[in-house]
Amino acid sequence: MTWEPERLDDQRHLSEGDPGGMLPAVAASAAHVRTGYRAAIEARVDRLAAQGRPRAIVVAGMGASGIAGDILAAVAGNGAPLPIVTVRSYQLPGWVGATDLVIAVSGAGDTEETLAVATQAVRRGCTLLGVGAPGSPLEAIATQASAVYVPVPVTGASRADLWLLTVPLIVAAAALRLVPADADLFERVAKSLEDMANRCRPSSESFINPGKALAADLAETVPMIWGSSPSAAVAAYRLACQLHTNAKYPAMWGELPEVGHHQMEAFDGPMAERDIFADTSGRTLRLVVLRDVEEHPQVTRRREASLRLARERDVPVTELLAEGTHPLERMAGLIGLGDYASTYLALGYAIDPTPVSAITEVKARISQ
Template structure:
């Protein structure tokens, strides 16, 4: 018996899906396009272009935890490796020691009250940094921005913070545009919203598993420990997002990385006990034939997920192909997801949307309530 009980039929049963998803996370994932359009309006109303006064900053520090931290990674991925200003994401209380008046700090918190983000935002004001705040209206983070006379972009809650990615990210992208660091225009944002709508249509709950790409991948990954490798900085950020959502939605552990470094650091996994478990017992064929396996649980196996960027480096393409062959030779299942589109934001959006649907469907397929991890553990005083 497998340690994870998978019920493929649940994914095609509308009533079962609704009962297993009490927080309606599938609806939250489907709100991505609306988040893009709404955030664009809120950002314009907030006058975010004010942060460009005084010229281009020396560096940008994005402060945020959970889904808010991913907004920083999304910004860096879209601006690209050639960005003229370094972009750093901080997920703790402290700003880098070098951050000062020449730098821009963007404090992001979906609920607007995350302790780490508030502490860093106050520190940014104390150091004289330029500051942009993004979070819930009427929150402590909004108060900090008002008191400091800095721009604040309100974000409407669309479920748990991890489901608010686009509402949190678009203000950062438009701020970068105001600074001349990216070409995310209104037209690009609308095309991106269209991509998100297309994925939502393909992956909608009413679409049956045999034609629904997210349900198919969820069932392929169920019961395994995914090793998720991106093939560029953009898809490397998506790999991190995937691993985090699998943990939060489906309580599923995963390993993530970016090729080519991930190959050197993690390829040994496929020759280890979890990799061997994918292909059999590790004994001889004769021993395996005569072993009574009725009462033996199936070992936990690995799966390899390759997030293929159409603009990856040619040498990385070769490494990706070798990695897929290497895994298949060891009977490790391989799933490949490919970006589509011309603009980096469109490519990233399609991939992230697919990933978010997969993680929720995986939770539902294995009987995990994806809303169970929404509430963060209460802090304990020492």
């Protein structure tokens, strides 16, 4: 597989190379925000408030469903009056009990890890909220437990339905008065994602298309993706995951200041070396920094020093600044751009971004 950037402006290639429709799925993100909000309202997630504020919120999910929990925690921020934890495994932590809210999220509604956790939550007497496909095993568990369930119309790859799965969690948290979120916020987020879809549309040429430009930056490198705040770190993790699943491409991610205590040493390692006489740049490190307007002052100092150090060692750097007044808006902008970039990176390598054959093969092997 070779990287050929001219593929990104070949409309026929972009269409034929994406038979699963990942680009249209990413472009549907704004509609997913509106649909997720409407589904949550129609499911009456506000009923959760009648039981009072829980001791803790535990979100159970894998892949994009787990990232929904991370987004919720980042929106709530450090000022949240309770812990918000994401569980990506088959078991609830031992401390989770009847005074806690467990939110089980699964796009298809049949993720085995999430079903296992939802079942444990019911047995322990936890309040349960389910989000997933209608008529699914997850909905059956919620119905049997008389729990609130939000059916969302997930189609295709669930990783492209992040906002369908995430928005109901934010609506539920708003009903519990844990986060400030109303219809106006979700409409602003949707409009931001619409603007991103317009700027990153396939017909927009590479020199003005931010999604294609980021894909070109990442190509033939090993990306180190850093977030400068909890919100930006969620976007960094999402970008790394999308690079893995869409482009079948390796990536590291982390959050400042933590990455300054280990990942930074890679600037002095073999992947940071470049042969200036080589015909191609080769696969070297690229530092991608996702910046947030809400940075701790010491994080800002560490970020600036880290970027200077990277440039002094000839490590190429890409900086992206989040925009928006609400953390959900800022995450949506960074995540939307990363979703496009990962898809364009796949297409630049002539890789179909939709199939996940290795994941499917592992699932088949363990089910035997």
